[in-house]
Amino acid sequence: MRLFSLIAFIICFQWSSAQSSKFVSQIEIGAVRGIQLSKSFPILKSGTVANIKISKELSPFVQIGAGIGYIQLEDENFTPVYAYFKGIKKQASNSYFYELAIGRSKAEHVGFNSSLNTEYKGGAYFSPGIGYHYSINEKWAISSSVNYIIQKTELSQLNDLQEVYHTEKINVDLFVFKIGLIIR
Numbered sequence: 001m002r003l004f005s006l007i008a009f010i011i012c013f014q015w016s017s018a019q020s021s022k023f024v025s026q027i028e029i030g031a032v033r034g035i036q037l038s039k040s041f042p043i044l045k046s047g048t049v050a051n052i053k054i055s056k057e058l059s060p061f062v063q064i065g066a067g068i069g070y071i072q073l074e075d076e077n078f079t080p081v082y083a084y085f086k087g088i089k090k091q092a093s094n095s096y097f098y099e100l101a102i103g104r105s106k107a108e109h110v111g112f113n114s115s116l117n118t119e120y121k122g123g124a125y126f127s128p129g130i131g132y133h134y135s136i137n138e139k140w141a142i143s144s145s146v147n148y149i150i151q152k153t154e155l156s157q158l159n160d161l162q163e164v165y166h167t168e169k170i171n172v173d174l175f176v177f178k179i180g181l182i183i184r
Helices: 002-019
Strands: 023-037 043-059 062-073 076-088 094-109 118-135 140-158 164-183
Touching: 023 062, 023 140, 043 076, 043 164, 062 094, 076 118, 094 140, 118 164
Parallel strands: none
Antiparallel strands: 023 043, 023 164, 043 062, 062 076, 076 094, 094 118, 118 140, 140 164
């Protein structure tokens, strides 16, 4: 999976550098509400999210780039690094957009990180969304969006020799409401 992600990033940036020289930066903050699905029972989750994205315009309708985020829930934090794709509905100063982020996350859990016999790892990160951006002027814009996040995690129980004897795969499904500042 890491090799696939690296190859995808290299291809995307090589392709985008040949098309246009206009970079777009975006900073977002938002609120998170979701559910963690495990083998035993679902758990409701709430928290905050922050993202920094840098993309290159391939056309007035398509952007491709990369981003890094931070998702803070009650007891756990995720730091996703992802490839970012954005499609703009029409060439206008104010328009709807569609976005997709695909990558991997590092995960931390307050209760499990301090334990010697557990290991909590992040995994695949997938986040489609829709939104609207409003241009202030040629350089600045404001965006708002609703995203769905699928975050894969893995909780492993270790024996005294630090060998894994039980692993539970956990899905964290989140709905995210974000506002952002776009710098062109």
